[in-house]
Amino acid sequence: MAADQLSTTLQALADPTRRAILARLSVGEATVNELAQPFAMSLPAVSRHLKVLERAGLVEQGREAQFRPRRLRPEPLRDLAGWLDAYRRHWDERLDRLDVYLKELQAGDADAPRNQDQ
């Protein structure tokens, strides 16, 4: 199946080092050198990770040509959040059920039937 944008985004994010690079860029632009330092990684290794992030549209090059700083591009993250929103009611419902159960416990209602979902 052809790689769709959402799959490309998820694949790019499915690596802790790439997520750490994004976290660093979320506080401001950084050059490849600056990105490599906290990870004690070689420049080629960082560049490979950046290439994956750039192909997914999660990182772009800034305008200062000399240092070519990278910066975060949030649009794919926004689209992923939009996809996740369709599932939000599922975890909200679970929390609601847990809340009801905890209130039953606090009320000392020891004979209440246990909800096997919790």
Add this chain to the structure above:
Amino acid sequence: MAADQLSTTLQALADPTRRAILARLSVGEATVNELAQPFAMSLPAVSRHLKVLERAGLVEQGREAQFRPRRLRPEPLRDLAGWLDAYRRHWDERLDRLDVYLKELQAGDADAPRNQDQ
């Protein structure tokens, strides 16, 4: 690097068929047979996808032993949404800037300097 839970979740979601299976399960439990039908997929192919989703904790087996229906487990999706929330201000800020720019255009302020970020 060891596979962390968030990477496992993202990896499991980075496939359009597996996301389609989750979408189906989001409307209710389904057996492997029921899941295979709309995708015109073989049972072993569906089972392989389900195994990836189960390892990631996104799908679990229901209690009806005979048909072993699968159902959605939303917790990893909730955790992913929590991780994404840290980036929400980035796309909100971009939308705010776009909004300001569109209002300038509507005001007929044709001489306003263009914001190169848009």
